[in-house]
Amino acid sequence: MKYSIIIGVYGHFLDLTKPCIESIIKYTDLLTCEIIIVANGCKENDGTRAYVEKLGPPFRLLWFDEPLGYAKANNAGVAIAKYEKIVLLNNDTVLLDQQKNRWLDQLEEPFLKDPMVGISGPLLGHSEPANHDFLVFFCVMTTKELFDKLKLNEDYGVGAGEDTEYCIELEKLGYKVARCAEITGSDNTNKLVIGDFPIFHAGEGTLKELPNWKSSFDENSLKLAKKYNKGWYNFKLSNDFERAVLGKEDNLPENTREHARYTFAANNLVGKKVLEFGCSSGYALKFLPKDIDYTGVDYDETIIKFAKENFDGPRTHFIHCDAHSFDFSSHYDTIIAFEFIEHIDDGKEFAQKLKQHCDNLLITTPFRETPGFWGKHHKLHNLSEKDFPDFDYKYVGEYGGILDKPTRFDGQQLMIMRWEKGKEYPKIEPSTRVLCSIATKDRYDILSSCLVSVALQTRVPDEVIIYDDGEQKDLREDPIYRHIFRLFDRKGIKWSFAWTPKKGQHYGHDSSNKSDFDYVWRLDDDEVAEPDVLEKLLAHMTKDVGAVAGAVFEPGNPQYGGSNKLVDIFHKPNLQWAPGNEVVEVEHLYSSFLYRPRIAQYTLELSPVAHREETMFSHELFKKGYKLIVDTSIKTYHFRQATGGIRSHNSEFFYENDERIFAKKLEDWGYKVISLDTGLGDHLVFLNILPDLIKKYKHIILGCCYPNVFQGHDVTIVPMAATKKSAPEHIYKWCIDNNWKTSILNAYKAMYGV
């Protein structure tokens, strides 16, 4: 038996070819074979020619000045082969210690056992693009008869893919692909094969150093897939399902976004000269009129080739280029950029730039896509109308169809925009950024529910800061919180914990109030918001509104009949403590609300319980001329906790301190809080100075024991207990402290400065 061993060589004489040939000489019976060295693209003086010619027969040299690629070189070698068995051997192999010809015997053994074997080799691989097993052609044996029939497909250029195709085509002819050994890998350091075939193979020793090796490999994979695996081919053409790819014969279902957007384009086309960015396979042409001059641009060379194959025509032009390097020297009647701008970092600016080059611009982009929703290809997320001024906006549903208003806010629907030259567009405010500020203290149980409710908002905040004033645990590896933080990440919500100095929640809120966000949404750790809370709160935020709140109430225990007038604060439930259907302007807000930061100040001198902090803060916004709104149809549930939060502090002193601060603030705002913890006689004495007090203050809030005394007077009477902490002053204590020597009536006058 005689063998023709073909070795394609492209440079690498000293490090690859020479050691390879030397090992052949050492471990092969040269009387049984010829060795054809197909030198292609080697330098004349690199040593290859001299070495092979010096060796002489059975070594033969086939010399090509230019590189041929793997298939062409081997085809050329086999063409001059003299023997029946052909061995294709890479020059990046070295035969290992063995009895002479063992490697050839092992390669030949399957042929001897089974006449239907068409090829053998030690290493079987699986081609994903072809979805087929194949022998890796670093060392294979086939027959000259079969090879002449099939040859290696030279379309694969430098290489990769032709070996798979050869195996597949050979099997199609009824022959078998036989594995002759159990090679499991190779050890580059020790030049050892791992398995039972005595050869070392470096692997793509030449191929990998080529500059376009990767793109060539990818292109060859597509060629293979196109022939043998349509599913994989379409997957790759779609850029991992990033885009729809339709050929000339393919149809697009009506219930798709793509169908909706191109129908929209056809209905809103202006003129005959049309340019499309991100044209994919050019399937827009299936929707657009036939009499247009269409130019399609895509950065993906493969898809442009596919487009040309499918939609080329006399008035059709496909260009492979990056949008930024596109030649805009022509003016277009209509430019289309469907789901394109989110792929480039300056997409928003690019959208505006396109207006300079057309009369009619049609754009789609995912509406408010949460980062990562559509995968790694998108550079821009959360896009909405405010990112694209001077357009008309409509929306494409997730199952097609054009909508006047979006119904989802996660990126599944598209915003479809149209700009027409010369048309006036109403101005819209730039996009708003919302910070969610959550104060917590020793309530990690209920806090988790609060955070989930934030993550599942229809309009999520841009960032969440959790001010931990309690135990200050690192919750990142906590089994529950781990998932919540993943949810935040998935929704594109930045999140962080801030460990505050245990001086009260107002320190955390103060920090948020100093942030550069447009709005701050404050929530308590024991509150759970319905999914539409933030979206609805934002809808109320017109220029003259300082803060807006919804109902914040205990599930199953709403307290109706509330008021948010400051004068009622001591004796009526808060308006927010029950859900309803009213939108009212109020004077202060409770607990959770959305507000404009950097206008009012938090009262930092409050104790750690920070009692009344939100009342003072929100009323200060009111005092600065901003409206405070309560919409009781917006629902946040308040799961009151027996412990944690402000209830971590039992000291009455804190509450008394804060009530006194609150009363002082009230006085500054014209609300005088007075407690009459006295007998009926003293009430009657006090009654003498009441007219002067009413003149002095806008409102008198009077806690007393005998309310009948003040009937008919313009004062707000509340139970004495309600005001005792805010106004602890007592007339007799005052007299003692001031060593008072005249009448008690004069003492009252002096005490209240009237």
Added chain:
Amino acid sequence: MKVVISPYSQKLRPPKEKEVNPKNYPYWKELIELLKGHEIIQVGVNGEQRLVQDTRFNWPLKDLKKLISECDFWISVDNFFPHLAYHVNKRGVVLWGPSDPQLFGYPTNVNILKDKSYLRPDQYGIWESIEFDPNRFVKAEEVYKIVNKEFNMTK
């Protein structure tokens, strides 16, 4: 003459058993005897001892004010009544004991105090430590003389 009397002062807290309010005048029966023949109306609250036939207990303040404005004068201890009468500008008599009329009274009224030495030392302090002492008060006959003179009473 139509005279309204307010004989008792209520403590802010419930009194202990048999405890007498130190502001209360000890000679009401004698004084009423001396005023016999005049129309005497007693005001107060339910539970107080009735000293005359005509009592108006637990009356609303506005009705009391009307009553005061319609009477010729009034006699009271140091309680709410002189303050209420002040609001209707009706002059009357206050029978003082431990409290200082200069602090708690009105100069327009007839303030009858036996002696400043009977005043409690801490006028703004708590009442719990003050014992009832009948010696603090002017006797009924003397009160009657003053009232008779001030209001020109004729039987």
